[in-house]
Amino acid sequence: MQALRRFTVRAALPEPLAPLSQLVMNLRWSWHAETRDLFETLDPDLWQRCGGDPVKVLGEVSAERLAALAKDRKFVRRLQDAVDDLEEYLSTPRWYQSLGAEAPASIAYFSAEFGITEVLPQYSGGLGILAGDHLKAASDLGLPLIGVGLLYRAGYFTQGLSADGWQLEHYPSMDPHGLPLKLLRQPDGSAVVIAVPLPEGRTLHAHVWRAQVGRVSLLLLDSDIEENAPSERVVTDRLYGGDEDHRLRQEMLLGIGGVRALRAYCGRTATPAPEVFHANEGHAGFQGVERIRELTEAHGLSFAEALQAVRAGTVFTTHTPVPAGIDRFPKALIERYFAGFGVPLHDLLVLGAEEDPTKFNMAHMGLRLGQRANGVSQLHGHVSRGMFSDLWPGFDESDVPIGSITNGVHAPTWTARELVEMGTQSSSQGDRYDGEDVEHFDGVDKIPASDLWSIRRTLRTRLVEEVRRRIRDTALSRGATEAEVGWTETAFDPDVLTIGFARRVPSYKRLTLMLRDPDRLKALLLDPERPIQLVIAGKSHPADDGGKKLIQQMVAFADDPEIRHRIAFLPGYDIGMARYLYWGCDVWLNNPLRPLEACGTSGMKAALNGGLNLSIRDGWWDEWFDGQNGWAIPTADGVTDHDRRDEVEARAIYDLLSNQVLPRFYERDRNGVPGRWVEMVRHTLRETGPKVLATRMVRDYTRALYVPAAGSARSMAADGYSPARGEAAWRTHVLSHWHDxxxxxxxxxxxxxxxxxxxxxxxxxxxxxxxxxxxxxxxxxxxxxxxxxxxxxxxxxxxxxxxxxxxxxxxxxxxxxxxxxxxxxxxxxxxxxxxxxxxxxxxxxxxxx
Missing domain, CATH: 2.60.40 (Immunoglobulin-like)
Incomplete structure (x- = not known):
């Protein structure tokens, strides 16, 4: 018999422990080690069984244990200290507060996915993790940012493997009441309901759930509510699922519903209305259309006049280096859905126009709606200017108005605690990095080489233990018996050079490039003096059978009994697994087809932990490889024969491993320390570390885009939007005479x-x-x-x-x-x-x- 609904019954918290609810409902715990320590103290065994999820722990911890802790004065003191620390974090002025009145009073950040923590699985890969890190860094810097996204009841998917290595997708149903979320409510206690019009007189309704990410609120819209018909209830079922019609409704809810959710949230909480709207990829493009509709209805502006006002305050970020990655809808579908929306249909269609007159291009709309646009690395900015140059005919690619801000990663989330405590992210005076500009983390220079090497081995050992646990569980899930999994207890070795490769599995990331010469790879894995071991993970999109075949090939290779103790494909790649990989891998391998990697932030996270990158010069590595923080894989740019290109670049990987990486790792002094390797680790931590921080990235967005956009938005809105009216008239006038x-x-x-x-x-x-x-x-x-x-x-x-x-x-x-x-x-x-x-x-x- 199936349950109609699943929910969690929690023990009532004794009064002295009531502040635990405040701590658990602010996701700062996901990157704040002391708060996580406190939650673990509730019940260490339960904490491990719940995968470090404090919401589950509070749902399952016994009333007897809570009663005992309520009488434990030491624990109650620790709890109060944690609450005081959180309140200080939330209220103390930070970097953003030093910018003064020119800074926007509020910024809205729209994204189709957010990777905050594995407890809230609303992400598929790099885009979502980047969005989550953006929110966390904004919180650390004091930005008045509000995130806007969708609440997917089944997330992306959880990944398993069949007996023959084929990817299996599972879609666990999530109950928002069991997540660290609060429902946005009206003053009378009823839920706020957002409505988005659909064709044939239908309406898409949504509740608004709020996740608190430090100082930042994240609003997530949920269509699985009783006000909706069955076809609308499933709009937010899965991330990146469904057909074109389904995806369009998701993006309408994100953009149009997201703006309406923002208005409701700001009105309910007295939060200043956003002056700047940041669309993270084209999925959120309809937020600009909704704001145009608002201005035409509330202020009597024409579409062209409202467009000028909206553009002024809009920032658009593209993460897509290939046209195939852009959302494009049939023009007829847009006409059907927006026929009665409230904006002139012809003007709307112009925003998404592209070379194919039957298509509506979401990235083109994002660029036309955003006065300021950027790619996510210097190389990606160059690629984007070429990819979208047709929108600016007559201009050289270098003149196309798309800049670049290189992505960053949130250090407190991704850096091993032991490294931070050693001072790898501090100055030589011991001062912790506080968000201001720095050239390097010179505190690492004070750490003896033997200590750095020792902590790297500790982290590698932790990874090996996790790999053993996961390959055992995976083998059992694929049909092995207990009698057949004994080998996993000694798989991998904490003293062997460990290489990580973990990312989504589209073809351009070339998961199986390392298998190009299987005999040579096998020889590297089994070398009696200088072996390597490989940990591999990644998900393929459920509809991408090509990607699934690549995974199957990798699994088949790793299943070989001769080498399975040295190479493993781990299913279930998520934030929780990723931390072990970034902490413990000595080398991070990345071999995309250049220049198709927009940024590639996984290598940044490895670098924060002293991992050395072995990568094609693509994305961020193209600008920050310096010859001492890893190795650049030579590329066969210009070779059009993909097979030959793969052959050349795979051989380059094998050669680098054999001739440079392995000798440096295994060359030890009399104390067993690989001196030259440790100096590369030290250099990476000192020089590359500050560059890859999400706080650096968010400061760049603030100075280069948010502050100027706020100034433009204020200028356009002055005097009842008179400048917007004037600018629209001027543009019409200039364009009508330009041919002369x-x-x-x-x-x-x-x-x-x-x-x-x-x-x-x-x-x-x-x-x-x-x-x-x-x-x-x-x-x-x-x-x-x-x-x-x-x-x-x-x-x-x-x-x-x-x-x-x-x-x-x-x-x-x-x-x-x-x-x-x-x-x-x-x-x-x-x-x-x-x-x-x-x-x-x-x-x-x-x-x-």
């Missing part, structure tokens, strides 16, 4: 027949601007190195000064310095100009000589 703009003539004076470095060139340009005033444009002199086809490179631009007018003809001048030797070239171009533009390329029009 022409650079009629350019002349240069001042340079000799043999110009020398240090001299200058005076340029004078005649520009025709029929219907436009000279202050409505910016005329630029562009100069730089020139190639054999007269293409300009390493371009520098300087504004040209308006000198003279004759009707629609205008003359502009500038002086260009000759600062380099070799082939030199210049041109003149004309761009729209407005004080409200964040980038001169924003309108997507340019005229060049």
């Amino acid at each position: 703009v022409r650079v009629a003539h350019v002349e240069a004076t001042g340079g000799s027949d043999t110009p020398q470095i240090g001299s200058t060139l005076d340029l004078r340009a005649e520009v025709e601007l029929p219907g436009l005033a000279p202050e409505e444009v910016e005329v630029q002199a562009a100069y730089g190195r020139v190639d054999d086809a007269d293409g300009l490179h390493d371009v520098t631009t300087v504004p040209m000064k308006h000198e003279q007018t004759d009707g629609s003809r205008h003359w502009f001048t500038a002086t260009v310095p000759l600062e380099r030797t070799g082939a030199f070239g210049y041109t003149v171009r004309v761009l729209p100009h407005s004080a409200h533009l964040a980038d001169p390329a924003e309108l997507g029009v340019v005229t060049s000589a």
Whole structure:
């Protein structure tokens, strides 16, 4: 017989222990070691059985144990100290509070997934973990950020393996009442209900659950409520599940429902309304459409006027390095769902227009709705400018207005406690890192090499113990008997070089590249003097049979009795498993097809623990590999034969392992310490550590994007949105006349027949601007190195000064310095100009000589 509903009956907390509820409902415990220690004290055995989930522990701990602890004065004192520490954390001014009035009063951060803790499994991979780390770092820095997402009742999925190594998906049903969540309620105690209109007069309703992530509130919308028809109840069933219709309804609930949930939350809690809206990927794009609808209804703005106001305060981050990763819906489906939404359908469709006229592109909408946009590493910013260059015709890729802010990871979540306590994230004076800019963690220089090596072995041993436990459980789940799993007790070795590879399993990440030459890999695993051992994990999307086949190939290789004590594929990759891998692996392997890895933050987490990266120069590793923090795998860029490219790059991995990695690891001094290896570990902790922090990332977002976006949003909203109306009118005016703009003539004076470095060139340009005033444009002199086809490179631009007018003809001048030797070239171009533009390329029009 099946239960209709599952829920947890908890013992009532005695009065002295009542503050435990306050601690458990703030997810700061997920990265605060002292609070986790306190929860473990409730019942150490139960803590282990519950996987470190304090909500489960409180649900299962006995009333007798609670009564005993209530009388334990030492425990009650520890509890009060933990509560006091949390309250101080929540109330003390932090870095953000030093920015003053220009900083936004509130920031909304939308994402389809959030990886805060394995207790709240609302993530599939890197995007969600990044979003979770963003929230945690925002809390640590004091940002008034509000996260917005969906509550998936079955999460992504839990992963198992069949007897033949095929990925199995399980979807456990989660009861929100058993999670560290609170329902957003009306003053009368009833639940707040959000409504989103659907076709045929249907409505999608949702409750709003709030998770408290330190100082940051995370709002999660849940459609599994009685107000909905059966087809709507399942909208938030699974992360990234269902067909196009299902996904569209999820993204409408995230964007449209998310804005409505924000309005309800701010109204109920007296929280300032967000001035900045950050869309983390295209899934959240409809938040901008809903805000346009709000402005047209509440303030009488036209769509174009509301668009200017919305764009000003919107930040869009793309994580996608390939067009296949972008959400695209049939245009007819958008027409069906938005026919009566409240915004002109034609204008909405323009936002998502792409080359294929039958498709609606969510990333294109995100870029058109966001005045400021970024990729998530320097290389990814470059890739994104190329991928989306068609939206800015006439501009070089370097001029496409997509910047980059390299991702970071939340150190308190991912760093082994022992390393932090040793001082690896402190200054040489012992000061803990507090969120300000630092060059390096020089406290690690005071730690003796023997101590660093000892703690690395301790962490490796902990990983080995966890691997043994997991491979035993996996073998039993795949059909082995107790009599057949004895070998797992001695699998892996805490003194063997341990390599980790764990990530999602799309084809471009090349899970099985290491199997390219199985005999050579087997020889590395079984080398009698210098062996390696490999721990591998990752999930394939349930609909990706190709990815599942890669997992099956890896499992088949690892099942070989000759090598299964040296290599393991561990199913069930999640935050809980990941910590052991980042703590214990000596080397973190990453071998994607360059440049298809947007950032790749798993290697950052390994680096925070002294792990050395062995990686293709893609994502973050392309900019922060320095020759001492690991090894760069040579790439066969430009080789179009994928088979040959795989062959070349796999051979490079084997060669690096054999000739550089293994000798350095196993070369020991008389005390058994590999001196050169430990110095690489020390260098990684000192130099790479500060760069990969999520606090650095969030500071970058705040300074480069959030503060300017808040200023633009305030400017557009002033005087009853008069500037927004004016800007929309100006854009229409400029674009209607732009086809007549022409650079009629350019002349240069001042340079000799043999110009020398240090001299200058005076340029004078005649520009025709029929219907436009000279202050409505910016005329630029562009100069730089020139190639054999007269293409300009390493371009520098300087504004040209308006000198003279004759009707629609205008003359502009500038002086260009000759600062380099070799082939030199210049041109003149004309761009729209407005004080409200964040980038001169924003309108997507340019005229060049």
